[in-house]
Amino acid sequence: MSGPAPLGPLAARIVVGLLIAIGLSVVIGAVALWPSQEKADIPLPFQNATGGAVTTEAGHVRSSGAADCGSPSTGAVLTAPPIAAPAGGGECVQSLVAIDSGPNEGANTLLEFSGGPGQPHLAVGDNIRISRQVDQNGSTTYSFYDFERTWPLVALATVFAVVVVAVARWRGLRAMIGIVVAFAVLVVFLLPALRDGAPAVPVSLVAAAVILYAVIYLAHGVSLRTSAALLGTLASLLLAAVLSWAAIELAHLTGLSEDQNNEVAAYMGNVSITGLLLAGFIIGSLGVLNDVTVTQASTAFELAEHGASRTAVFVGAMRVGRDHIASTVYTLVLAYAGSALPLLLLFSVANRSLGDVLTSESVAIEVARSAVGGIALALSVPLTTGIAAVLATPSGGPAAPADSRHTPT
Template sequence: MSSQEPHTHSHAHGHAPAAPVSRHLRKVIAAVLIPFAAAVVVGLAVLWPGGAPAHKPSGVGFDQPTEQATVLKVDKVNCADVNAEQQPQPTPPPGQQPGGGSTTGKDCDQVTIKVTTGENAGRTFQTVVTPDASRHYTTGQDVVVAYSPNAPKDLQYSVSDVDRSFPMWVLAGIFALAVVAVGRLRGVLALVALLASFGVLTLFILPAILQGSNPLVVAVVGGSAIMLIALYMCHGLTARTSVAVLGTLASLLLIGLLGSVFIGWALLTGNTDDTTGLVHGLYPDIEIRGLLLAGIIIGSLGVLDDVTVTQTAAVWELKEANPSAGWRTLYSAAMRIGRDHIASVVNTLVLAYAGAALPLLLLFSIAQSDVGTVATSEVVAEEIVRTLVGSIGLVASVPLTTLLAAMVVSADRKGHSAAAPGAEPDAGSSAPGAADGFGARQSAARGRSGRRGSRGRRRKQ
């Protein structure tokens, strides 16, 4: 027994299966997952877009080419002295609205900006910022400028946004350091998996949808590739990870089915904002309703991975704690963990949507709309369907993955007498809600019948 204790300890902290996987069980899992992985690879090859399709730039909104620029100087001028016909009109950045009050007698900022990239690098232009504007500029500040080649020369460039590259990279670096410092090797693998997932999203999913492929099919193939890469890279090529993959896959299929049914039943078009309208205008062949469903599937994938991996790990650790426990006892104990997970995840999803849609909800509140009107408007109903369909899939993944893991780990241990020397089949595990001691009822039930035999063995010794 003592020779097995270090092995058990290393598995508990190394996030590996609690005992070696039987050859028969490996064959069963491989028979399910290898064809699935092969189908994903074939899907990637068939649907691979080879890059986003080219289109003629419209020069409007997000379709404008942009360049980097720097603020050379900021001069104070009297707003009343600014000649609108001689000065280029400023283009407010997204979300910036000029004030409605008069600027007579007030000082405006006359900003001189130098373009630093592109074919016109070195060109300077000026723009005027009123005191009521929500954004002001300082000397030396980096900005992003939009370029309109068909406009008059003095009006070809306008400030579209500030340059946030440096603080964003710093934040990303802090995130990476925190993940590696806490997660160590697994943190590094998690970052590599994150980069791989981002690569699949940008190199396959987005260009394939723009090429006109069915968004749902693209999302299923791309999401499956992300799932396989992320789970196996972060958690190892083990039976426990494979069970999490199967639970995630089954839950994604349920989300896809429910999403398809309720998007059609609720008559959701998916075209509820300016961004979607612009994408559809540039690429009319994109099926917007399919794009909505694809977004639901991809958005649910990350949380599903967390739930399925956690539940599978819980079952494996519970089995490690009591090798004699049967699948029913394992399922009952792990579901007590899963119910807490369900409550926290569902609350997280709802609050995340409420936080993201807070400005929209404020508008409805200002309009004094009743709850029914708000909830059934398409712009809100779309998000409600997205949230509820994803939540149903998450809730279903807990019992589904837990049951699958309990049955797999129990079947695996039956083939390994060395995994639990002296352990007997868990005949009493069929009773739902086993004792909190996790297996105490079974041990107590066998206690009396085993005492005589143990006494006899001690006498012989």
């Protein structure tokens, strides 16, 4: 081996300069697109009787059983046993619920359900959330809102964090911090900006770039290795944005086949549904792109540290990348297919042809999402591998650094 080409140090300066320039552009974009922070009107389904936000309280089920429908005690604040309904009104399921928070804590209320599809099935001891409505006359009524899931979710999240940190140690802890940062960016910047009607592509790209800078450097440290992965991910993300826009335009995807999008269109008229769909495509591609590019950069640098030439580094890392593409692409497709299983089940009993099913918008969105993610994923492998092969200085050469894994950017 004749030693590293002089391209290595020059490439490092170019990559660092590009990442700094992109970072500054992202900051400028975030400032220009920063949401107005104006309060939006609460959509009608989420309003209480006075136009404010729905208030929920804690409750638990004291008893549940069949009874005649139409009890006058349904939804009322009860300090005495509920009044039975007149006979002949049909049979319903009635649940006596203790109110555990709010101004009526210690009282009870009665919830009544028809028992049909989509109705909750409450058992004694179930912890639930009940919505509290106060009308213009000051009368308070309660209704079922949802099951209480705080502690089960906290337990799952805690076990998840403990396992990740126990296995990955400090890197796992930094990854957990990165997840918090990612959700903060979505909640503080992306969603309010889309709510204000800002253009979806620049907003999504700025948000995604902020997440990538934070997540990659937090989880994997600041080095030429992670800088190669970051630049490859940013380039692939831009490609994914272009592909997403083209897929939505060419396939005439409106997003209105999804109930949540219809509610957004009905109650938040300034929000672009196709823009929201596009933002979902872009943000959804982040995780898989990050996974692949970090793996490719790490593989290239490891091969370089074992004395491989730049050509050998690229060829060897591409072998790993091909295996990664093969395994990740079908993982990506199956993940989207899994999310669409209820819809596919309905189509399976509707006696519709396979062509009709695949070209219906609900399925076409998942097909397009899978295709966009797969294309961006496949192209991110040679792109990131090439960047990393140029940056990774083969060991043993006159210009090799002491440890390229810790070369600061």
